[in-house]
Amino acid sequence: MKLASFLLIFGFAFGMGTNVTSSFSTQTQTITAQASTKVSANQAKKIAAINANLSKTQKAAKNWIAYHESRYSYTARNGNCYGRYQLLRAYLHGDYSAVNQEKAANKYVSSRYGTWTHAKSFWQAHHWY
Numbered sequence: 001m002k003l004a005s006f007l008l009i010f011g012f013a014f015g016m017g018t019n020v021t022s023s024f025s026t027q028t029q030t031i032t033a034q035a036s037t038k039v040s041a042n043q044a045k046k047i048a049a050i051n052a053n054l055s056k057t058q059k060a061a062k063n064w065i066a067y068h069e070s071r072y073s074y075t076a077r078n079g080n081c082y083g084r085y086q087l088l089r090a091y092l093h094g095d096y097s098a099v100n101q102e103k104a105a106n107k108y109v110s111s112r113y114g115t116w117t118h119a120k121s122f123w124q125a126h127h128w129y
Contacts, residue, residue: 039074039098046099050106054116061116062105065123074098 069086070076082089082096085105092104113119123129
């Protein structure tokens with residue numbers, strides 16, 4: 001009886017700790033992603049228009065790259081690369097707005113890879129695009 005009680009308490013404590021940690025980790029990631037992706041309603045409308053011609057598959061590939069490059073942050077920095085898609089600053093021509101990053105990223109991917117799915121495939125093979 002004592003062993004069964006001990007195992008029950010131990011199992012409950014272990015399971016509870018795992019769920020709390022997992023929940024906390026997920027919540028932290030969600031909050032971080034939300035904080036770094038905030039755009040105004042006007043910007044969101046413009047971004048939606050910029051990406052309106054992308055298929056669901058292309059949007060998914062674009063989002064996948066955004067996550068892996070910057071965890072969706074429009075202000076991420078890495079050397080001479082900036083923003084959500086880690087574009088060279090020269091591609092942004094001094095305009096680091098979310099709207100311009102979306103336009104520039106679409107233009108870059110279109111000219112270099114043709115599609116976001118091709119860019120994603122290249123990224124998966126080389127860990128950059």
